Amino acid sequence: MRRKKRKISRKSTAFLVALVVLLAVAAVGYWYFFLRNKPVSPTGGTVKTGELSIHFLELGNKYTGDCIFVKIGDCDILIDGGSRASSADTIETYVKPYCTDGVLEYVIVTHADQDHIAAFAGNKTYPGLFQRFECRTIIDFPKTNKTTQTYQNYVKERDLEVEAGAVHYTALQCWKGEDGAKRSYELSEGVSMNFLYNYYYENPSDDENNYSVCMYISQGENNYLFTGDLEEDGERELVKNNSLPHCKLYKAGHHGSKTSSTEALLSVIRPEYVCVCCCAGSPEYTANPDKTFPTKQTLERLLKYTDKIYVTTKATNIDLENKDWDFASCNGNIIVRSDGENFSVEGSYSSEIFKR
C-alpha cells in the first residue's frame, strides 16, 4: 500500500527552522560560557573545577630548579620560580591557560637560592613573574644569608607587588598566626595548605637550603609535602617539631640530593609518590656521576617506600671535561591529579617511573 504523502504545512516548517536556530544559539552559548575558557592540559584533557592538580614544571633550560604550580578549583598557587630569569616565559606560557584570570592567589618562595627565585627576580629582557601575574598573598622565607643581585632583585620585585596590593608574610608569621597570617589556609572545601615549623625559620644556618619554607597541602586523606631544599639537619628538626602526616606525595627535598630525603623524614611521611625537580645526571654541581641528582643514595632510601618516582628533566650529551651538557624531558612536566578519591600521575613526555 502506498503511504499517504503528508503535506508539510508552512507552520511546521517555520517551527522546525525556529527549533534549529534555537539549538544553534544554545550550542554556541554553551561553548561560550562553559567551554571557551577551560584550560586544556598538555595531553588535551580539561581541568575540572574542584579537582586538585599539582604540576612540576620543566623550565626550558638544562639547569636544575624548582617551580611547582598547584590548582585547586579557582585557587592558583605557584611554589618557586626556577633558576633562570628566562624561565619566566616558560612558566607564564604553561600557567596562563590554567590561571585564566591572571591572578595567583598564593605565591610561595621557599628560599633565596637562585634556582628558586630567578623568574621572580627577572631581568631587563625577561620581566619577573610578579609583573606577569597579579599575586594576592606572597609567603616566603624568614631568614637568608644571601646578598646576590638576584636576591636583591627578588626583594625589589616582591616589594613592588606588595605596593600594588599583595599581602606578604614569612612562613614564621604563618606558623605563629601573626599579623593576619595563618598557619592553615583553606583553599577549597576539604583542601588546606598548612605551614610547618622549621627550626631554621628562627635560627641561623650556614646552609641556605635549611631556611626553606616547609608546608603540606591536605586533601581529605591525601597529603602532599613540599620542603624546598631542606637538608638533613633541617629534616631532623622538622620531624621533631611537627606532627607530620603520611604523605601521598612528596617533592624530593633539594632536587634529590643525598643530603635530603633522609630516613628520619621518610620513615614518618612514608611517601607513596615522589616527584623530583632536576636535570637528572647533569654535571651542574658535581663531575662525579655518583653524586648527580637524583643521587643513588636518595633513590635507595626512597625505594624502601615507593618506586613511583618521577623526574622532570634529564641531561644528555654530557661532556665532563668541558662541564657541558644538553637537556631532554625525562617525564617532562609532571602532572598529579586528584579529586580526593582518584589519584593519577602523568608526564607530558612519558609517564614511566624513573630508573637510574
Ligand SMILES: [Zn+2]
Ligand atoms: Zn634548589
